[in-house]
Structure formats: structure tokens, C-alpha cells
Amino acid sequence: MEPQFRAIADHAMLVSFSDVINEKAHASVIALDRAITSNMPTGVIETVPALVSLLVSFDPVKTDHHAIESHLRANLKNLEMGRSSGTDREIHVCYEAPLAPDLEEVAAATGLSQEAVINAHLAGDFHVLMYGFSPGYAYLHGVPEQIQVPRKPAPVRGVPAGSVIVAGAQCLITTLTMPTGWSIIGRSPTPVFTGNPDHPFLFDVGDSVTFERIDLKTFEKLSKETTHG
Structure with missing residues (x-):
């Protein structure tokens, strides 16, 4: 068009x-x-x-x-096309209970094991497409087709900040405690807010994002380090 x-x-x-x-x-x-x-x-x-x-x-x-x-x-008339040369960002994510309350449902909906869902998510080719309605709410495109699931019929309240959520081909890392109708498959201790007023969020549109799996013990350790800075 x-x-x-x-x-x-x-x-x-x-x-x-x-x-x-x-x-x-x-x-x-x-x-x-x-x-x-x-x-x-x-x-x-x-x-x-x-x-x-x-x-x-x-x-x-x-x-x-x-x-x-x-x-x-x-x-x-003179656009230089091609994939944006953004920054590569690495995000830690823990897929263990109780941080991934919808992982079992996503596995059931896709016919995969929970481990297969996790591996598919880790293999996703994620890029920041835009920022949404909430501060730091970066929409990541690249959820593999085999684990794409629709939004829930009704949102869930009180979803913690740092939740890694998916719906269709998109993925988000929540930055505030808020409701969501997306599926919660993990949680990240990686801070999206930088504290730098000149560059307040970790991501820029066009950045690529890679998720790195961590266990619950590592998640708790990194969360404490972030909190106490």
C-alpha cells in the first residue's frame, strides 16, 4: 500500500x-x-x-x-531501507512458579510441553516496535508462531511489574503493577526504567531483544540487587 x-x-x-x-x-x-x-x-x-x-x-x-x-x-523518495541497526538488549527471565502463572495454560493451548514453550520463547527473534500506553511499555514483536496465543477473555488485575507477557506475535515486560489480558509466562528482574532523564527507558524502538533464562534463586538475587541498587 x-x-x-x-x-x-x-x-x-x-x-x-x-x-x-x-x-x-x-x-x-x-x-x-x-x-x-x-x-x-x-x-x-x-x-x-x-x-x-x-x-x-x-x-x-x-x-x-x-x-x-x-x-x-x-x-x-530516498529512504534507506532494511532492518534497523538498533542496540541488542539482553533480558533475564525466570519461568518458574509462581512467576509464570499462565505457562501451563499456554502449553495446553499450543499442544506443547511447558519446557517446549520456554525454549520457543527463548528462541524468539524480538524487536521493539513501539512504546504503548504505560511508561516503558515496549511492544516486542517476534513471538514464535507455535506459541502464539490470543488475549484472555477477561483481564487479570494486580499483575506485578516485570511480568513477561505474550499475546499473538507480541511480547511485553510490564513496568507497573497493572491488569492485563495477556498470558503471563515469566518474570524479569531486569529494570526497564533507567533513572536517566535523558534516556528513561532501557529500550529504543528498533532495538533487538534476547531473553536469557534464569532460575528462581538467581531471580531473587538480581531483584534484591536492583531494589537496593
């Missing part, structure tokens, strides 16, 4: 590359975002890359939708 441009209020332009999540569309989002941020047009305040679209916010006193769209179209 050809890129679609849509004016958002009086201060933003949305460029969409597809109606469905796919690697080509997201590569276009990252490439356009990189092109704009390397040579920021007059009046542009911020760019927000998402799954298949890019939001460009601007100061309506300094520029307008027509000028921003013209700049975007000019950049689209």
Missing part, C-alpha cells in the same frame, strides 16, 4: 504504511523516522514511531500540514 497521510488536529501529521503489522511497513517507519530526526524540519517538535505508522508533531505557529507532508514525501 502507498503511504497514507492524515492531518491530526492542527499540530501533527500521521503517515501510515499498512493496515496490518508487517516487517516491511515497520522498516519504512524506522527509516522515515531516522531520516527526519537526522535533519529535523523547521517547526517539528517530536516524532513518534509506532507499529506501521509515524506521528510527526509540530508547532503550528512555525509550520503547517502542507509543509510537513511535502518534507515527508521528499524523504520517502
Whole structure:
């Protein structure tokens, strides 16, 4: 599909590359975002890359939708495509009870053993596609097809921060205690919040993520180290 441009209020332009999540569309989002941020047009305040679209916010006193769209179209003609050269991130995860309350259900739904589900998750090719509604809520794409399960019929409340959750092809590491309808297959002691105001979250859009399995004893040790810093 050809890129679609849509004016958002009086201060933003949305460029969409597809109606469905796919690697080509997201590569276009990252490439356009990189092109704009390397040579920021007059009046542009911020760019927000998402799954298949890019939001460009601007100061309506300094520029307008027509000028921003013209700049975007000019950049689209010379995009350097390919998978984003983000940073490789390693995340510890413990799949043991009681940290993985839905692991048994995922295994039953997929017809695999719990160990096979774990191994499949560890083998996933994960990349950060976007940030979501909660601080540090990075959407990771790359859950292997054999362990993809749908959202639950109803969300569960009080899911602890650090929970590793999956739904369809996506995976998340929760950053706050909150409800979720995704399946909880483990928990990570790796902090997503960095404490650095210039780079508050561990991930950037385009980063690749590898999960490393740890046991419960190691999880408890790393959690204490993180808490007491």
C-alpha cells in the first residue's frame, strides 16, 4: 500500500504504511523516522514511531500540514531501507512458579510441553516496535508462531511489574503493577526504567531483544540487587 497521510488536529501529521503489522511497513517507519530526526524540519517538535505508522508533531505557529507532508514525501523518495541497526538488549527471565502463572495454560493451548514453550520463547527473534500506553511499555514483536496465543477473555488485575507477557506475535515486560489480558509466562528482574532523564527507558524502538533464562534463586538475587541498587 502507498503511504497514507492524515492531518491530526492542527499540530501533527500521521503517515501510515499498512493496515496490518508487517516487517516491511515497520522498516519504512524506522527509516522515515531516522531520516527526519537526522535533519529535523523547521517547526517539528517530536516524532513518534509506532507499529506501521509515524506521528510527526509540530508547532503550528512555525509550520503547517502542507509543509510537513511535502518534507515527508521528499524523504520517502530516498529512504534507506532494511532492518534497523538498533542496540541488542539482553533480558533475564525466570519461568518458574509462581512467576509464570499462565505457562501451563499456554502449553495446553499450543499442544506443547511447558519446557517446549520456554525454549520457543527463548528462541524468539524480538524487536521493539513501539512504546504503548504505560511508561516503558515496549511492544516486542517476534513471538514464535507455535506459541502464539490470543488475549484472555477477561483481564487479570494486580499483575506485578516485570511480568513477561505474550499475546499473538507480541511480547511485553510490564513496568507497573497493572491488569492485563495477556498470558503471563515469566518474570524479569531486569529494570526497564533507567533513572536517566535523558534516556528513561532501557529500550529504543528498533532495538533487538534476547531473553536469557534464569532460575528462581538467581531471580531473587538480581531483584534484591536492583531494589537496593
